[in-house]
Amino acid sequence: MTRPLLALTTGEPAGIGPELVLAAARRWDGLEAEVVAVGDPDMLAERARALGWPVEVVACRPDEPLPPIRDDHLPVWPVPLARRSIPGRLDPANAGYVLATLDVAIDACRRGAADAMVTAPLHKGAIIEGGHPGFTGHTEYLRDACGVDEVVMMLATDRTARPLRVALATTHLPLAEVAGAITTDGLMRVTIILAEELTRCFAIPAPRIVVCGLNPHAGEDGHLGREELDVINPALERLRAMGIDVIGPLPADTLFTPRHLAHADAVLAMYHDQGLPVLKYAGFGQAANITLGLGMVRTSVDHGTALDLAGTGLADAGSLRVALQVARQMTARVH
Known part of the structure; x- marks a missing residue:
């Protein structure tokens, strides 16, 4: 098969998700896949500058081909923040943004534009406080979005x-x-x-x-x-x-x-x-x-948003790297 395309959502913008995605992009570790982030490219570029990381963040349209994967390069399908996000400070105004990143990745997988989705951590409380009282987590949201019981x-x-x-x-x-x-x-x-x-x-x-x-x-x-x-x-x-x-x-x-x-x-x-x-x-x-x-491949990290580490550059991207590798391996078997 050709190299699979993994849609990587950036998670809660005030948490460590954005910098985990940037850290993964600094060194893809021979990942035999293409990766596109789903999130706000301006926010990601701002985080990269604040951390002093030379990651080139490039906004791409979902219908255009992606450049070959390479270190320090991160293509992004744009989803705009509702309000500028500050690391470590939750803002329920961005709850809809987080869900919109999931919707973009889910839609891409369901129509065959992406082969799998990988998710950075979100914050359930911020989403509930942002006007989604029935939200209980990624797993249940994906179940309902995919229409499975x-x-x-x-x-x-x-x-x-x-x-x-x-x-x-x-x-x-x-x-x-x-x-x-x-x-x-x-x-x-x-x-x-x-x-x-x-x-x-x-x-x-x-x-x-x-x-x-x-x-x-x-x-x-x-x-x-x-x-x-x-x-x-x-x-x-x-x-x-x-x-x-x-x-x-x-x-x-x-x-x-x-x-x-x-x-x-x-x-x-x-x-x-x-x-x-x-x-x-x-x-x-x-x-x-x-x-x-789900009828599609979805993997994620094994931890939460770690608000206390957000913006420090100290968060460990190990679980995200594992999630990317597992998604690639699963797509190789199901396609």
């Missing part, structure tokens, strides 16, 4: 003896709502997407998925909660009958040990802070956030 959030790192991939049965929910959100049918849908995408995007022909229980000790036969008996086990039994290789439910406090992970292609955790702290401990800054089930 279910997507799966998965983080992955290769900074372990075997690649560690952790998918989530639920995403950005208050902990008090998690148990009620886990259903047999919902777990089946998530696991089917996970298994299909591991095969399609990661070339794993028969993925083995290890599943966490919800409760301590996986419920201990109903003495510490019945969700394993009433909800999770029935889902796993039906999945096995479909030929999907699922193990569990296992206690989350012992699942993430070499004995259980040695032959696992992915872990399915029941909620955000059950599985992701382990993955981020193992590979923080060297992991990618991947949305499965």
